[in-house]
Amino acid sequence: MSTDARPDPARAHTEPAAVVVDRLSAGYPGVRALDEVSITVGSGSICALLGANGSGKSTLFKALLGLHRPTAGTVRLFGHEPSTARRRNQVSYVPQHDQVDTSFPVSVEQVVMMGRYGHMGFTRRARPADQQACDQALEEVGLSELRRRGIGELSGGQRKRAFLARAIAQQAPLMLLDEPFAGVDRGSEELISTVLKTLRDSTGTTVLISTHHLAGVEDLADEVVLLHQRVLAAGLPAEVLTEEQIGRSFGAVLRETG
Known part of the structure; x- marks a missing residue:
């Protein structure tokens, strides 16, 4: 039996969603990091989770990896709990x-x-x-x-x-990348983006990145989720990455810290 869990690219878009987050709330003592967050990421797509520092991206990633217990809601990766998905070699x-x-x-x-x-x-x-x-x-x-x-x-x-x-x-059929463009030069950023798109197209791998960098997201991602403790907008990059929506996401942090 093959141990290669990577999906056939021809079948990727006909398979169940890679990531389903349903009304997820999570936080730390005295801090509510996520408030009823719901996200669905289709198999074989690149999804960018976009938000300023402190928006809850890291907490969501920890929940996706089974490293943080939510206070409410569920996370499923290919229909499995995160710990099961990791044991099945479904997540990198x-x-x-x-x-x-x-x-x-x-x-x-x-x-x-x-x-x-x-x-x-x-x-x-x-x-x-x-x-x-x-x-x-x-x-x-x-x-x-x-x-x-x-x-x-x-x-x-x-x-x-x-x-x-x-x-x-x-x-693995699902790859999570936490701030892949932080601290890298322009050449490395372009190479990483190219590699991720090639991986999606050639193998059907689902890619979920968290980032606070706006540059390049529209060209890279099939789907974008704007996050600030809750989902502010989700959909196609051209629909989500508007001045108004970005202002809502990043401006929320500025208002709280200003």
Whole structure:
């Protein structure tokens, strides 16, 4: 039985929604971060979760990963609870900040191979299929020639691409990226966008990104959700990314902190 959970691109849009968030509320002591948030992300699409810092994006991502217990509502990934979806290798994640100690002597290739751990079993012994997935992911993000270099030797943009390659190598049908464009140069931003669109088109992978960067979202995303503790608007980029809607989302933070 194949362990590749990635969907057939021809079937992606006929399958159940990849992400269904239903009336989700969550927060921390004294803080309500999310207020009855409902979002549906179709299979095989790129959805941008757009909002200013403090809008609840990180809390929502933690709920999607099963790392934060909501006070109300539900989250389903391909019809499963987040913990089940992760066990089934249905979700990959690219964090905003490095989750590998850059002072530890680990190579770029070894970091990317971590994405194959769910396919290797307890032995974590790489098979030819694992090496092929790793090689392909490195090539897609333009890091093949740096595969032997230590992860700590890379620039911030290169490290971001290395962690993207790790997620690609995992071959999960849903990829979550937390602020993928933060702290990277324009060239890396364009490369990441191109890689994500190619991944969607060639494999049917569903991509959900959280970002506060407006630039490039309209060209990248199939769907946009404006968030500030609750959903302010959701739909096609041309419909959502209007001056009025953006002002409602980002202006809410300015009014609260000003």
